[in-house]
Amino acid sequence: MFLLALLCSLYMGWSMGANDAANCVGADIGSGVLSLRNGIILTCFFSFLGAVFLGGQVIKTIGKGIVPLDSLPCEQGLLIAFAAIFGAASWVTLATYLKFPVSTSHAIVGGVAGAGLACHTIIVWGKMKQIMICWIATPLGSAFLSVLLYPLIFWFFHLSLLRRIREKLIVVFIYLTSIYLAFTWGGNDVANATGVLTGTNQMSSQLAALIGGFAMMLGVVTWGRRVIETVGFQITHLTPLMTVAAEIACSLNVHFYTIWGIPVSTSHSIVGAIFGVGLVAGIKTLNLRLARDIFVAWVFTPVGAGLISWLIVKLVLLWR
Secondary structure, three states: OHHHHHHHHHHHHHHHHHHHHHHHHHHHHHHOOOOHHHHHHHHHHHHHHHHHHHOHHHHHHHHHHOOOHHHOOHHHHHHHHHHHHHHHHHHHHHHHHOOOOOOHHHHHHHHHHHHHHHOOOOOOHHHHHHHHHHHHHHHHHHHHHHHHHHHHHHHHHOOHHHOOOHHHHHHHHHHHHHHHHHHHHHHHHHHHHHHHHHHOOOOOHHHHHHHHHHHHHHHHHHHOHHHHHHHHHHOEOOOHHHHHHHHHHHHHHHHHHHHHOOOOOHHHHHHHHHHHHHHHHOHHHEOHHHHHHHHHHHHHHHHHHHHHHHHHHHHHHHHO
């Protein structure tokens, strides 16, 4: 069961990289400043560093905060871990195939809760309530920050003193904000792949971060371009300055929750930020039909992943 759970963790990390690479560089590529190849390389390297150096707090929350896996019998804890990760990864893979940027954080939280309910274990509903409130606040917070930041960034880059170096400076800012965003994404989301394994006391948080970070890199390289197309080109037309504002807003938002140990959605955060700068540019620039489809995918993510995990547990128990 541990080997199955470990394989599913690698699968989850891969599917996260495939879906969430767009959060880090989709806007840059859509603005025409960053190439797809360079964006993928940048995301791989700095998300791995973020997973290793920033991922510990959220790993603890996923591992023990929703279902106290460390207090359960080893076999039961591993069954919940296996079912939760497989259910979440399956849902994220489906969303990636459909090119929807969904939340891997929502998927794993729903998966852990669904598997826990199927095993009739304790669910820490207070922590679940806290996480869900943060889920709602995440895209709204990013949108609000980007609305505030965009006019300031626009003013700064149009100062007469910067006229000669403006284009080069914009490229530098694009790279820096992408690096920061990839780092915070790795720090918050690595727990979605391997956090539940640490809760079963079968793996240290440091090893979990290394394994999860490696699997995420594989997903970015092999299948990351599908959702990049949605985030970078289909939500709204992005100028370089809009991209800088969106990525700063998203990074600050996710970093705050990571320090707090709350698993939030980088997908929600960057999409909220992009819509925020889109609103500043004018509502007509936004693809509202795509926004509706993304919102529906967000709502069904924890439910769908939780249902798959619940069914897996019931099938395993019935087979035994």
